Amino acid sequence: MKIRDLWTEALAGLLARPVRAALTTLGTVLGITTLVVTLGVAATAGNQIVGRFDELVATAVTVEVPEQKNAPLVSWDAVSRVTRLRGVTSAAAVAETKDSANLSVRSNDLIDPTRVTAQTLSVLASTTDLPQAARGRMVSGRFFDAGHVRRQDRVAVIGDRAAKLLGVGSLKRAPAIFIGKHAYTVIGILGELRRERNLSMAVMIPPSTGRQFGLRDVTRVLINTSLGAADLVSRQAPTALSPGNQDLLQVIAPPSPIRARDKAQDDVNALFLILGLVSLVVGAVGIANVTLVTVMERVSEIGLRRSLGAARRHIAAQFLLESTLTGLTGGVIGASLGVVTVVAVSAAKQWTPLLDVRLALAAPLAGAVVGLLAGLYPALRAARMEPVDALR
Amino acid sequence: MPEPVIELELVSKEFPADPPVLAIDEISIDVRQGDYLAIVGPSGSGKSTLLNVLGLLDRPTSGSYRLDGTETTALRDGARTRLRGDRIGFVFQSFHLLAHRSVVENVMLAEVYGAHPRKNRRERALEALDRVGLSHRTGFTPDRLSGGERQRAAIARALMGGPSLLLCDEPTGNLDSRNTGAVLALFDDLRAQGLTIVVITHENEVSRRAGRRVRITDGVLSEDS
Ligand SMILES: Nc1ncnc2c1ncn2[C@@H]1O[C@H](COP(=O)(O)OP(=O)(O)OP(=O)(O)O)[C@@H](O)[C@H]1O
Numbered sequence: 380m381k382i383r384d385l386w387t388e389a390l391a392g393l394l395a396r397p398v399r400a401a402l403t404t405l406g407t408v409l410g411i412t413t414l415v416v417t418l419g420v421a422a423t424a425g426n427q428i429v430g431r432f433d434e435l436v437a438t439a440v441t442v443e444v445p446e447q448k449n450a451p452l453v454s455w456d457a458v459s460r461v462t463r464l465r466g467v468t469s470a471a472a473v474a475e476t477k478d479s480a481n482l483s484v485r486s487n488d489l490i491d492p493t494r495v496t497a498q499t500l501s502v503l504a505s506t507t508d509l510p511q512a513a514r515g516r517m518v519s520g521r522f523f524d525a526g527h528v529r530r531q532d533r534v535a536v537i538g539d540r541a542a543k544l545l546g547v548g549s550l551k552r553a554p555a556i557f558i559g560k561h562a563y564t565v566i567g568i569l570g571e572l573r574r575e576r577n578l579s580m581a582v583m584i585p586p587s588t589g590r591q592f593g594l595r596d597v598t599r600v601l602i603n604t605s606l607g608a609a610d611l612v613s614r615q616a617p618t619a620l621s622p623g624n625q626d627l628l629q630v631i632a633p634p635s636p637i638r639a640r641d642k643a644q645d646d647v648n649a650l651f652l653i654l655g656l657v658s659l660v661v662g663a664v665g666i667a668n669v670t671l672v673t674v675m676e677r678v679s680e681i682g683l684r685r686s687l688g689a690a691r692r693h694i695a696a697q698f699l700l701e702s703t704l705t706g707l708t709g710g711v712i713g714a715s716l717g718v719v720t721v722v723a724v725s726a727a728k729q730w731t732p733l734l735d736v737r738l739a740l741a742a743p744l745a746g747a748v749v750g751l752l753a754g755l756y757p758a759l760r761a762a763r764m765e766p767v768d769a770l771r
Numbered sequence: 772m773p774e775p776v777i778e779l780e781l782v783s784k785e786f787p788a789d790p791p792v793l794a795i796d797e798i799s800i801d802v803r804q805g806d807y808l809a810i811v812g813p814s815g816s817g818k819s820t821l822l823n824v825l826g827l828l829d830r831p832t833s834g835s836y837r838l839d840g841t842e843t844t845a846l847r848d849g850a851r852t853r854l855r856g857d858r859i860g861f862v863f864q865s866f867h868l869l870a871h872r873s874v875v876e877n878v879m880l881a882e883v884y885g886a887h888p889r890k891n892r893r894e895r896a897l898e899a900l901d902r903v904g905l906s907h908r909t910g911f912t913p914d915r916l917s918g919g920e921r922q923r924a925a926i927a928r929a930l931m932g933g934p935s936l937l938l939c940d941e942p943t944g945n946l947d948s949r950n951t952g953a954v955l956a957l958f959d960d961l962r963a964q965g966l967t968i969v970v971i972t973h974e975n976e977v978s979r980r981a982g983r984r985v986r987i988t989d990g991v992l993s994e995d996s
């Protein structure tokens with residue numbers, strides 16, 4: 380028997396009952412579609428989330444320092460030890476209290492006495508690396524440096540929104556602000572904050588000048604790490620900050636965003652994958668069932684073919700090919716529907732569809748394998764039939 | 772004398788049952804090329820069993836059967852299948868045409884198995900259909916043919932590949948007398964062309980046309996006068 384003849388016979392066998400053949404593929408279509416959609420949407424969504432999960436969140440570590448009656452848990456210069464840790468890109472210590480969070484701040488009222496310029500702003504003391512630690516930029520002026528700190532200079536850096544509220548625009552004339560009754564010279568405006576965005580409404584002063592507002596001890600340490608180092612850094616930082624008291628510090632590590640995402644998505648994916656596989660099994664059972672019925676209906680055809688010189692393997696091959704083609708058709712349709720769905724979902728969510736070509740190609744193949752497996756038993760039954768019995 | 776096509780020697784077929792059924796009992800017969808043999812006998816006498824043995828569809832329990840000089844009883848399944856496809860054309864009472872294929876495709880089916888070339892297969896099928904007088908129905912599906920036309924299509928299929936033997940089990944069993952006449956006339960033609968025909972029948976009209984008649988009763992064969 381020639382391969383082409385086998386094809387012709389199998390195709391003719393299927394096309395003899397087109398509606399049945401179409402219905403038989405449904406289970407496989409459903410299964411393959413579900414699998415392609417699940418895997419395709421997962422890949423697409425995964426890509427989006429990775430893209431959107433900017434490094435920021437994944438590399439931000441915060442250490443909260445609880446207030447202590449006697450000696451402070453973390454000294455101001457402890458930050459330098461953290462900076463030396465492997466994987467740390469920047470770090471800053473901050474002092475903030477409940478009281479300092481709501482202080483009345485005025486700009487120099489001598490400039491424009493008609494304007495009510497008093498604002499309730501948050502005042503905090505920080506080390507000199509705060510702009511980097513808060514991932515901000517000095518939109519104007521400069522941040523205070525070690526010299527300001529050492530000299531206890533009354534200088535302040537204000538957030539960009541605070542600057543607007545206070546009417547501080549240009550720093551050329553060294554504008555002054557009053558925190559309560561203490562005058563400070565504004566030397567810089569901090570903006571474009573990507574971390575600790577509330578700093579844009581804050582007034583930052585050197586730690587050496589903060590005592591009058593109760594800003595004595597470090598209450599928080601902001602650490603930025605390189606990508607992937609957050610885990611390690613968040614374990615090492617407490618010891619570096621406060622050797623011996625590390626357990627008293629509270630570390631807020633990034634919620635391992637990658638793992639969190641994977642977990643949530645894995646659960647959903649697993650569910651849909653199982654659903655798809657179940658549909659595939661149902662599809663296979665459907666193909667097996669219908670092929671078996673077809674074999675029984677075509678007993679006399681089998682007998683005729685045997686009388687025409689068909690060997691058992693020819694009979695088996697034909698039914699196997701028919702069921703495989705059924706599965707393949709289901710796979711092709713399922714893969715197409717799946718791809719269309721993934722693209723549609725992506726379009727609706729404004730995602731870039733991410734489809735593995737191998738997946739799109741493997742799906743029809745999976746359908747064919749399902750059909751092949753489903754056809755095994757019916758084909759065996761057909762081949763085993765004795766020609767005499769089949770012709771009776 | 773023409774070459775023998777069928778040489779049966781003491782062929783028996785026993786079906787395992789309780790008690791076992793001896794369907795044909797030590798049958799010996801030679802059929803030579805160009806013979807037109809009718810096998811008659813009452814229902815259950817073993818006619819179909821004998822035909823199945825002759826058609827290599829069933830193995831005898833004992834005895835020897837040579838087809839075209841080849842001893843078949845010891846052959847393996849594959850060789851018997853090949854021999855069957857090459858040498859024997861079957862004509863069944865119920866035609867066994869595939870309903871969804873055209874007449875010519877049904878005839879072409881006879882060359883799907885075995886070592887026949889695909890080339891010119893359709894032409895050969897059309898030729899066979901011409902031999903049975905169905906040239907005007909080649910594109911029809913079987914359901915649009917009359918009973919006699921269906922049987923002629925089946926005969927055309929049996930003729931494909933040039934068999935040495937035409938085995939017919941009640942070929943006119945489903946036909947009215949007019950169609951029976953047409954099929955019998957066709958057999959006469961084929962026989963005149965030198966084809967060997969073995970027909971099982973219980974119709975006198977059919978057996979009368981055959982050159983040679985044997986009767987089978989309870990599995991035992993006897994020449995019919
Ligand atoms: N597979 C089988 N198992 C048991 N007995 C069988 C089997 N096939 C046939 N027989 C028996 O063998 C005998 C001959 O059967 P066969 O079919 O050859 O008869 P027949 O002459 O063709 O009859 P009919 O004219 O009714 O077709 C019958 O008694 C039948 O019951």
Ligand SMILES: [Mg+2]
Nearest residue numbers: 818819820940
């Ligand atoms: Mg019979």
